[in-house]
Amino acid sequence: MRIVIVGGGVLGTMHAWQAIERGHEVVHLERERESRGASVRNFGLVWVSGRAAGAELDVALRSRQLWEQLGDRVPGIGFRGNGSLTLCRTPAEVAVAEAAIRAADATTRDFAVLQPDEARKLNPALRGDFLAALWCGRDGVVEPRVALPELRATLAASGRYSWFPGREVRALDDRAVRDDHGQTHAGDQVVLATGAWFGGLVAELAPDLPVRRVRLQMAQTEPLGEELTTSVADADSFRYYPAFDTTQLARVQPQPPIAADRAMQLLMVQRLDGGLTIGDTHAYDEPFDFDVVESPYDHLTEVAGALLGRPLPRIVRRWAGVYAQCLDPTAVLYRRQVGAGAWLVTGPGGRGMTCSPAIAEDSAKELNW
Missing domain, CATH: 3.50.50.60 (FAD/NAD(P)-binding domain)
Structure with a gap:
């Protein structure tokens, strides 16, 4: 055809x-x-960890297999099966991670809760303070x-x-x-x-298209100067993925105002040139702002620096993007x-x-x- x-x-x-x-x-x-x-x-994330159980997770797992196959055939896409660490800094965040590893599909996602020394063995660049980390061995990344x-x-x-x-x-x-x-x-x-x-x-x-648009802000830094061996998220990311039950977290630990206002999470991925892609925010109501606003970057820079235990390298690129999302969350x-x-x-x-x-x-x- x-x-x-x-x-x-x-x-x-x-x-x-x-x-x-x-x-x-x-x-x-x-x-x-x-x-x-x-x-x-975007981040280039092949993000299995947060996908909803059922059809969404099945599609993500199959895509993870296909991305790896594509990486073997087209090395220039930069596929790495690097896994991810979601770092928990409070007991309430740790509780969400511990509930995730008790779920029926935890083994399928290759979930484990790691102590700080175990997480740092996987990713020595994480020299900041945190109580535990949720490891997902199925996550990966490409160069978008x-x-x-x-x-x-x-x-x-x-x-x-x-x-x-x-x-x-x-x-x-x-x-x-x-x-x-x-x-x-x-x-x-x-x-x-x-x-x-x-x-x-x-x-x-x-x-009558049952789809909406969502706007994000992201940035990229100068090279970190060392390898970030996994993708990294903060525990605010639990709030934006359906795999996690954050009912108690929302009750006892609301987000800071700037993070809540922008529906923010920290995701952090190292590019092949050593720089870090960090983000992101979410805006759902149009018309979207045309400005790329600084206060979200200030928050993300502070959180990323705290997890790395060192100041974040200088930001060299900032951008916004818009994607299409089904109104039906399932x-x-x-x-x-x-x-x-x-x-x-x-x-x-x-x-x-x-x-x-x-x-x-x-x-x-x-x-x-």
Whole structure:
């Protein structure tokens, strides 16, 4: 078959990968000259630890397998199965971690609660004060700024992949799309993976889209000067992932005002150049601010420095990003037929980088690729 894919982010690119793997031809369009959305404005985390039990966890675990396979075939994506440590600094936070390791799927997630000396054996850079750490051995990371170009280069080597950047799709008609250059791209099937772009053609095809947009702020530092061997989170991250029961934590330990106002958690990942990506905030109500505000960075810098036991390196990049999230919290994504041979796939939320390989694999099965 000839598959036309609209959207050059990680979800669209993974659909292209699945189609090429199955022997099909792919025409891939992206409205920017290069992917600039949430697929590159993120941590690159393959984050199994916080996923909801059931379908969401199953998708995350399958994606973790697929990311590792992709890392073997395309080393340039920078996949590392580094695991993660969520550091607990209060008894209430430790209680959440201890409840997590008693859950039925704790072994599947490779959960363990470690004492500080055990955590520092895994990650010697953590010289700050904390009471315990929740280890998740299934978590991993890729390099979001380079992963998509590296994957596309491998797809192009098949001889069955055509990449058209700087093309905004304006119309869908009978298994074909027309772009803003006036060119028509016809195929046997069309997949629209347009991320957080809900306007234009998407608004025409799905005006009742049950998906919202979420805005984040993140930053990157200069090189740390030593290896951060795992991904790192603070225990505020428990509050934003469905795997954890934080009922008691919310009652006895409310977040500081700035963290609560911005729905903040600390996530910290080391890039291959030694710098640290830190974040993040969450904003759910549009219109979003156009400012990149400093007070959240002050909070994240303070927390990260406390866990490292040293000042955070100087921040050299700051940015915001927007992703698409299903309104139904139990839905991993939103997939809907919007025309003859055409499907819209969107809404994985903050799971996009983690779950996109398995989401695309499921699409391939559903669409009989």
